[in-house]
Amino acid sequence: LKRSKMRIVLGDHDQLSTQEAPAVMRAVSAVIRHRNFDMNSYNHDVALLKLRKPVKFSKTVKPVCLPHLTREPAGKEGIVVGWGRTTEGGMLAGEVHEVKVPILSLDQCRRTKYKATRITENMICAGKGMMDSCQGDSGGPLLVHDGDKFEIV
Template identity: 40%
Template sequence: MGLKAILIALVAPAVYGAALPQVHTDSTQIVGGTAAAAGDFPFIVSLQKSGSHFCGGSLLNARTVLTAGHCAVGQTASTLKVRAGSLNRNSGGVLVQVASIAVDPAFSSNTLDSDVAIFKLAADIPTSSTIGYATLAASGNDPAAGSTVTVAGWGTTTEGGSTLPTALRKVSVPVVSRTDCRADYSVSEITTNMWCAGVGGKDSCQGDSGGPIVDANKVLLGTVSWGEGCAEAGKPGVYARIGTLRSWITTQL
């Protein structure tokens, strides 16, 4: 397994196949994608520590950001900030301090089940011409196999890449059925709190963890969680399923 977060030191642990999933921890960007345009993802934020991007997130309201559980474990709120309202992870928009962190109590660092967390902010981020709030998928939502979804982030553009793009990237990928995804990985690895999407050559990658994957109406269907490598044939990206995790998320709003 491989997480899609960036270690703050930008060092990737080689733990494929280990109990802890390998973290997508490099720097380049979405694989096989294109530059995102203003308005494509008005709710996306860059999670930053010491001025460096390490994960993505989605703004749910003025003070609430949804990200991956594995992006939050071991972090201290006072050392983190989020940048919203900019396609550039290094400048523009607004930069706001994180006030508190809550990880879904069902989250497992070993299996990455229930891989969601909430960051509460120290100040409001109001909507504007460049900032909006995400709409959560309905309870029970399970993206239909074959449908097209779009994921965005500032993660690497190649598996094992070593530099992050400055500008936001996006890529559209097909949803892979849970049955097929379990055949690609294993039944135990792909829980009902996960769903899969991707095709050889197109995927999320290191640095994209916690960021949004949406349908054609920009409804937030999932957050970037893990995968084996990036954009490998027969190894789709795996996403936390908002449809089954929404009940805990809404308690945090």
């Protein structure tokens, strides 16, 4: 996906509603991929997007905090947020959804349905049963609640 085709939508909750405050859209001026990203293994599958214009924080647009380096997320309850499908093969959601998911340790992750050798120490697994992200949620956040703020995992 080219950065010229990307539009970042901030502060939107229900894409079909005209009753809420208007969403803020921003173009992307740069995509900063992890230098060790591997397309075959998806190792280091993370990037930063630099927005073309600054964003004003508001009631509906707030920053997310970076995690504390000393805290291990495994064993905590995470929150996945997105407009993805709520059932496999279903329709995309018009309203943002969230689901609480357990964050797994590396050993627990390697014992799931995914091939253990494909899960590297740079990856994280979260979810249980039918509670996880789905198609359309890719690139969305996995968050943990820390007091009065959220941290991205």
